[in-house]
Amino acid sequence: MSKFLIKNATIVNEGKQFVGDVLIENDRIAKIATSIQDSSAVEINAEGKYLLPGCIDDQVHFREPGLTHKAEIYTEAKAAVAGGITSFMEMPNTVPNTLTQELLAEKYALGAQKSLANYSFYMGAGNDNLEEVLKTNPKDVCGVKVFMGSSTGNMLVDNEKTLNGIFGEVPMLIATHCEDEATIKHNLAVFKERYGDHITPEMHPMIRSAEACYISSSFAVDLAKRHNTRLHILHISTGKETNLFRNDISLAEKRITAEACIHHMWFNDKDYATKGNWIKWNPAVKTETDQNQILQALLDGRIDVVATDHAPHTIQEKEQTYLSAPSGGPLVQHALNAMLELYHQGKITLEQVVEKMAHNVAVCFQIADRGFIREGYKADLVLVDLNKDFTVERSNVLSKCGWSPFEGQRFNSIVTHTFVSGHLAYENGTFNESKKGERMLFNR
Structure with a gap:
């Protein structure tokens, strides 16, 4: 079982900001609370960072x-x-x-x-x-x-x-x-x-x-x-x-x-x-x-x-x-x-x-179970540092074409972690490709 515990993040969701913890179990958000303790989970210290829905x-x-x-x-x-x-x-x-x-x-x-x-x-x-x-x-x-x-x-x-x-x-x-x-x-x-x-x-x-x-x-x-x-x-x-x-x-x-x-x-x-x-x-x-x-x-x-x-x-x-x-x-x-x-x-x-x-x-x-930080929803989550800058250069462009219209632009925020359906797919510049993304479903 895959378990992650994001601690002390500033959660931005449904028109509000609040500091709290998010527990991820397998592909879903299991719990959102002011404080969560779970020794079986991999803990990520998100103090000072902002947690957004993917x-x-x-x-x-x-x-x-x-x-x-x-x-x-x-x-x-x-x-x-x-x-x-x-x-x-x-x-x-x-x-x-x-x-x-x-x-x-x-x-x-x-x-x-x-x-x-x-x-x-x-x-x-x-x-x-x-x-x-x-x-x-x-x-x-x-x-x-x-x-x-x-x-x-x-x-x-x-x-x-x-x-x-x-x-x-x-x-x-x-x-x-x-x-x-x-x-x-x-x-x-x-x-x-x-x-x-x-x-x-x-x-x-x-x-x-x-x-x-x-x-x-x-x-x-x-x-x-x-x-x-x-x-x-x-x-x-x-x-x-x-x-x-x-x-x-x-x-x-x-x-x-x-x-x-x-x-x-x-x-x-x-x-x-x-x-x-x-x-x-x-x-x-x-x-x-x-x-x-x-x-x-x-x-x-x-x-x-x-x-x-x-x-x-x-x-x-x-x-x-x-x-x-x-x-x-x-x-x-x-x-x-x-x-x-x-x-x-x-x-x-x-x-x-x-x-x-x-x-x-x-x-x-009408996407099923995505787009919000809610208990029971798929854990598509992004941690960002709003106080760390970087400059776009061809050397750090990941698209196959190897260029960007933003070349030379300095951005004042970076993405540090990306969870895709509960899988920590990206962390501080490193990818974990052991699990692929999922086909989206729709409530229609």
Whole structure:
């Protein structure tokens, strides 16, 4: 039997902070109290440190199968665990695209074999696989992903009849990437006519514009309202889009929810001058006003969760010219650090960080027994030292791609311990890979 006793931690959970002990037995939290004594447990002195529920990232691209020169489940799950992310939900635009139940099952087999973190994989929706999508089990699959705007891969769903079918018939959560393809194609043609091959990264948010995002997001919201769909819109990148969402009802009551990503709250279009393609994402990083409005919507409850859209590419791929360089970058290792930095800057509370990166993801996706520090729940836990700094360098990046958009950034907090389903998977820079993560289940 595996037993750990975390002593004297400042526990941040469900809107409160208090100093206490947590006893872990096997994969679950056995007891939470002011003081616990158990001589049979391995004791961890957490005095001065903060104990958080493990972060749950609802949007990652770990590139396996088919794109493993960029990343793979094994490497990226380790990077996630080192960064305090104990569970992830991975996207279907791998090669081949996850458009059949057989291919989805193959990804779950890879997760069970390779992932140090807990895992779930989205079923992909295309223009002609609704019958396959409807076979998806809502109790053990996180959701169905619809690209309403092409991104990495070739999964654009642009047939209005198909979209009505998906939104009208799929009984589980539908997660969407919203950018209007026609608007983007028009903008790109205009910029190519004006600049030829000399388009620069600074032009990215003008090509993949705020208008393209709003047209698509508002269309998705209208579809969801028409069909009473359980819709979750990913990576909101504009201030205007935040007004599509409500904060006057509880999260559990919402049928339409929204996600913000780390990069859209950390960077803005002024950063293209120094970061270039390294911060080229879809949707694009936009203005400082958008950046501030996204954070405000996160704080006031219009945006419900924080994720990464972790999407690695190789250094060689990102060093190409703007038109050739792919969009996306690695973020799972430093997402919690970035949010804790916003806490240090006085922009968000620790309780809100925990709410948006753990509690709300669990509520939004109806995840069974995770996302909270509660007796009987799975022991997905992270200890952080808020007073120990480090600087991100290529030498300490764990993602397979070997780079980070945060290179040169000094963070004022570190993750010291990460428990994944009761297993101490990471401790002060060292991994214990003797036990893999678990498949997430959902109360649906």
